[in-house]
Amino acid sequence: MTKPLLTAATLALAVGAAVSHAEDTIDEPWEARALIKAFATSLQGELKGAMAEGGPVCAIQVCKEEAPAIAADLSQRSEWQIGRTSLKTRNGARNAPDAWETNVLEQFESRQRNGESPKGMTYAEVVTMDDGKVYRHMQAIPTGQVCVACHGARIAPELAEAIDAAYPEDQARGYKAGDIRGAFTLSKPM
Numbered sequence: 001m002t003k004p005l006l007t008a009a010t011l012a013l014a015v016g017a018a019v020s021h022a023e024d025t026i027d028e029p030w031e032a033r034a035l036i037k038a039f040a041t042s043l044q045g046e047l048k049g050a051m052a053e054g055g056p057v058c059a060i061q062v063c064k065e066e067a068p069a070i071a072a073d074l075s076q077r078s079e080w081q082i083g084r085t086s087l088k089t090r091n092g093a094r095n096a097p098d099a100w101e102t103n104v105l106e107q108f109e110s111r112q113r114n115g116e117s118p119k120g121m122t123y124a125e126v127v128t129m130d131d132g133k134v135y136r137h138m139q140a141i142p143t144g145q146v147c148v149a150c151h152g153a154r155i156a157p158e159l160a161e162a163i164d165a166a167y168p169e170d171q172a173r174g175y176k177a178g179d180i181r182g183a184f185t186l187s188k189p190m
């Protein structure tokens with residue numbers, strides 16, 4: 001799989017947004033959303049392609065390698081740190097939430113219980129960290145039907161075996177379509 005990670009168009013959109021409005025705090029949610037869109041679009045494209053070509057066992061590789069590669073690429077070309085997190089991680093070493101993220105993920109769960117759709121659910125705040133003020137932004141990731149193959153309650157045996165081998169500490173199972181699987185998490189120094 002050596003396709004370009006991002007199409008020129010999505011990247012230009014996201015990065016143009018992130019760079020040209022760097023000083024203008026009003027645009028920050030907009031920048032974050034553009035980056036999330038670029039991330040989600042390329043990830044979903046890669047995932048669908050890999051599932052169709054090589055099946056879900058092969059697609060594990062996409063989630064394992066392309067997801068962080070796309071995130072790193074977007075982070076490098078913008079002023080944002082971008083990643084994914086969850087209350088129940090598959091790759092805890094890479095994606096475990098910090099205290100602020102845990103709080104927001106719990107808040108997303110309770111907003112969903114109170115009737116809000118997780119689609120487009122976001123939360124943003126300026127947080128004072130050790131090294132200064134940081135703008136932090138999270139957006140919920142709803143579980144889609146395609147996700148259940150690898151994150152659902154009944155994972156095909158050969159797939160479960162491959163996941164167990166790669167992620168012995170996996171917690172990211174038992175999800176149904178519509179559940180909040182996790183969130184995109186972005187931050188930018190102010």
Ligand code: HEC
Nearest residue numbers: 056059060063064084086089090091095147150172181182
């Ligand atoms: C082919 C199997 C597969 C499918 C299908 C899949 N995932 Fe994953 N998912 C993984 C793997 C493997 C990881 C661990 C990635 C890593 O190592 O960072 C992961 C990690 C994640 C994470 C990061 C947090 C964590 O648990 O470590 C999120 C969020 C996530 N997946 C959401 C989704 C969503 C939403 C879908 C459907 C659009 C989906 N996944 C479909 C295999 C899959």
